[in-house]
Amino acid sequence: MGSISLFIGFKRNDRTDLIFGVMGMCLFVFFLIPPVGFILHDQPPYPDSILIKRIFIYVYYALIPWFIAYFTGFKNRKPAYLIAGLVVMGYAMMFFTAEDRPKPLWSLISVTVFGAILVYGLWASVWQYKQADRVKARWLLVSMLIFGILFLLTAINQLSFMESVLNMKLFYPMHFHSILFMLIMGLRVVVGVFEKYKLERQLRTSERRWQSLMQNAHVFVLELNKNGDIEFINDFGLRALGYKQASEVTGKNWFDSFLSLSESVSAKGIYEGVLQGSSLPYFKNKIRDRHGNEMTISWANFATFNDEGKLSGATCIGRDVSSEESAQVLVNQLKLELEKERIQAVNSNAQMPKEIIGTGKAIGYVFQKAQQVAGTHAPVLIEGETGVGKDLLADFIYQTSLRKDAPFIKVNCGALPKDLIEDELFGHEKGAFTSAIQARKGRFELADGGTIFLDEIGELPLAMQPKLLRVLQSGEFERIGGMSTIKVDVRVIAATNRDMAREVQQGNFRDDLFYRINVFPITIPPLRKRPEDLVLLINHFIAQESKKYNKQVEQLSKADLHRLMEYSWPGNIRELKNVIERSVIATQGKTLALEWFIDKLNLEEPKPTGALEQIERTHILKVMVESRWRINGEGGAAEKLEMHPNTLRSKMKKLGIFRPSQVGARQV
Numbered sequence: 001m002g003s004i005s006l007f008i009g010f011k012r013n014d015r016t017d018l019i020f021g022v023m024g025m026c027l028f029v030f031f032l033i034p035p036v037g038f039i040l041h042d043q044p045p046y047p048d049s050i051l052i053k054r055i056f057i058y059v060y061y062a063l064i065p066w067f068i069a070y071f072t073g074f075k076n077r078k079p080a081y082l083i084a085g086l087v088v089m090g091y092a093m094m095f096f097t098a099e100d101r102p103k104p105l106w107s108l109i110s111v112t113v114f115g116a117i118l119v120y121g122l123w124a125s126v127w128q129y130k131q132a133d134r135v136k137a138r139w140l141l142v143s144m145l146i147f148g149i150l151f152l153l154t155a156i157n158q159l160s161f162m163e164s165v166l167n168m169k170l171f172y173p174m175h176f177h178s179i180l181f182m183l184i185m186g187l188r189v190v191v192g193v194f195e196k197y198k199l200e201r202q203l204r205t206s207e208r209r210w211q212s213l214m215q216n217a218h219v220f221v222l223e224l225n226k227n228g229d230i231e232f233i234n235d236f237g238l239r240a241l242g243y244k245q246a247s248e249v250t251g252k253n254w255f256d257s258f259l260s261l262s263e264s265v266s267a268k269g270i271y272e273g274v275l276q277g278s279s280l281p282y283f284k285n286k287i288r289d290r291h292g293n294e295m296t297i298s299w300a301n302f303a304t305f306n307d308e309g310k311l312s313g314a315t316c317i318g319r320d321v322s323s324e325e326s327a328q329v330l331v332n333q334l335k336l337e338l339e340k341e342r343i344q345a346v347n348s349n350a351q352m353p354k355e356i357i358g359t360g361k362a363i364g365y366v367f368q369k370a371q372q373v374a375g376t377h378a379p380v381l382i383e384g385e386t387g388v389g390k391d392l393l394a395d396f397i398y399q400t401s402l403r404k405d406a407p408f409i410k411v412n413c414g415a416l417p418k419d420l421i422e423d424e425l426f427g428h429e430k431g432a433f434t435s436a437i438q439a440r441k442g443r444f445e446l447a448d449g450g451t452i453f454l455d456e457i458g459e460l461p462l463a464m465q466p467k468l469l470r471v472l473q474s475g476e477f478e479r480i481g482g483m484s485t486i487k488v489d490v491r492v493i494a495a496t497n498r499d500m501a502r503e504v505q506q507g508n509f510r511d512d513l514f515y516r517i518n519v520f521p522i523t524i525p526p527l528r529k530r531p532e533d534l535v536l537l538i539n540h541f542i543a544q545e546s547k548k549y550n551k552q553v554e555q556l557s558k559a560d561l562h563r564l565m566e567y568s569w570p571g572n573i574r575e576l577k578n579v580i581e582r583s584v585i586a587t588q589g590k591t592l593a594l595e596w597f598i599d600k601l602n603l604e605e606p607k608p609t610g611a612l613e614q615i616e617r618t619h620i621l622k623v624m625v626e627s628r629w630r631i632n633g634e635g636g637a638a639e640k641l642e643m644h645p646n647t648l649r650s651k652m653k654k655l656g657i658f659r660p661s662q663v664g665a666r667q668v
Helices: 002-014 015-032 046-074 078-095 103-130 134-159 172-216 237-238 255-259 261-276 322-341 361-374 392-400 416-426 462-474 500-505 511-517 529-548 560-568 572-588 595-602 609-627 635-639 645-655
Strands: 220-225 230-233 281-287 292-305 311-320 380-383 408-412 453-454 491-496 518-523
Touching: 002 015, 002 416, 002 572, 015 046, 015 172, 046 078, 046 103, 046 134, 046 172, 046 500, 078 103, 078 462, 172 595, 220 237, 220 292, 230 281, 261 281, 261 292, 261 311, 261 500, 292 322, 322 511, 361 392, 361 518, 380 392, 416 462, 500 511, 518 572, 529 560, 572 595, 609 635, 609 645, 635 645
Parallel strands: 380 491, 380 518, 408 453, 453 491
Antiparallel strands: 220 230, 220 311, 281 292, 292 311
């Protein structure tokens, strides 16, 4: 047991284990040196074997108070020094004793040592119990109680007339206690080793998790000393500030180096409050990176302490909320403008524009939201499936806005090649590239003072999104090849058929740009969710196309109307207009000729024979709609499905998947 404790003590640099190991080794050597076991018969002058043997037992008793002190954490070490001095004195007097006396002086000193050890052990165990370390305190207390019983026997034997009655020799009970003490406390030390090992494993696991969190989480993690100097910063915070090495930042004063003067004064006051525990630990402020760019950070702070329990500084965890703050400013601006211009959520006197066909609640809600935002300067994001009329709603918002007399520029982001998008949006200077023989204004410059409509904004490449974000934030940009900054005032209306929140989660669209354009979203419902408007739309298109082709189509059979009402219209209003236009062309009388379309619906399409084919058909159809029925090329359905285009075409034919008509329509 002693050798094991020594090994553990050296490995862990633990004084408790080291002292206990030395005690065990001393006791082992004491019992091993002849005469083996206890010293039952001895008379002065003592032989060398007895003197050497007792060196180890005296060292053992000198170490007991030190073991107690480190085991309990008891801070009062003066009694341990006193006991050690008495042990040395007792051994010295025993060493020089030459005459045999009934009660030699050194034996009385030894009894005093035993009594002092008992008092110190009880004192330390009571102190440990009060420190809430009750489990360890009980072990020591039991050991001291046994020690006390044996001490009482020794004291009676050495200090009273009962020596002849009890017939006990010096040290015998106390040496017996040494074995019990080692067994009891040794068991506790072993249990403590296992507990320490378990706690250390848990601590290492927690430290690894904490380090992983600090290094990988997209938050600032700072450790500051009491003066506000940086002692630690995680990788994300380092990159966000524009640095590569932690040594470039460590040691700098956070408030003086990365905050403006006004921000620094208020932040220092909050920081001092955090250290004193008298201030709320959450606040926001603006910081500057090494290039002078500002960021708004939301901070959570808490005080940190060193190993001695003294205040050493604070840990600060911050999240970049610049985009949310900017979006909130726009939202607040929108609210003020709505209040100022007295735009009501429901305007019973408002008339539906003639371009928007429908009386249902769904389209009525869209119209009300368009009215609410039209008279402001806030960005608008129009969402909806292909063919629902997003461009028409954008026209309505522009025509009823405060900028209706200013330019209205439309850009289809999905139709522009990647290499030409920047040139199309921001223009170029003469000589910017080989074919740039003269300067050219971009769409944003042309829309200055007016409105720009960015259709299919979800198709915008990631590389182009930061420059667009800058225009939306500050209204500034540079032409390709240009050195001067151009300032514009443009309202942005964007449209998409994608789920933009999902695109942000998948990393296809920047979250800060999404917050900028999503200030006021409007979602146009698909035609299948507007059954109450279908008859109105059919009649409207019949009248429109009849006039266009100089026909006198006036009616539609109930059976055909029923089939049209049952159809899901995946192509939405664009598909409906195509069907009506083709039918008007084919009509010879006054009743709309829909036979070709009804026959198409009645055709027996190849039906999937099993659940697996049905799942496959549904998945391919979904991908085709998302890819706008484009099979080849980058972003096409074949690429998304990881199939050869010809294989995909054969699969679609087998599963009965056909592309809806694409004749354009502008009705909602």
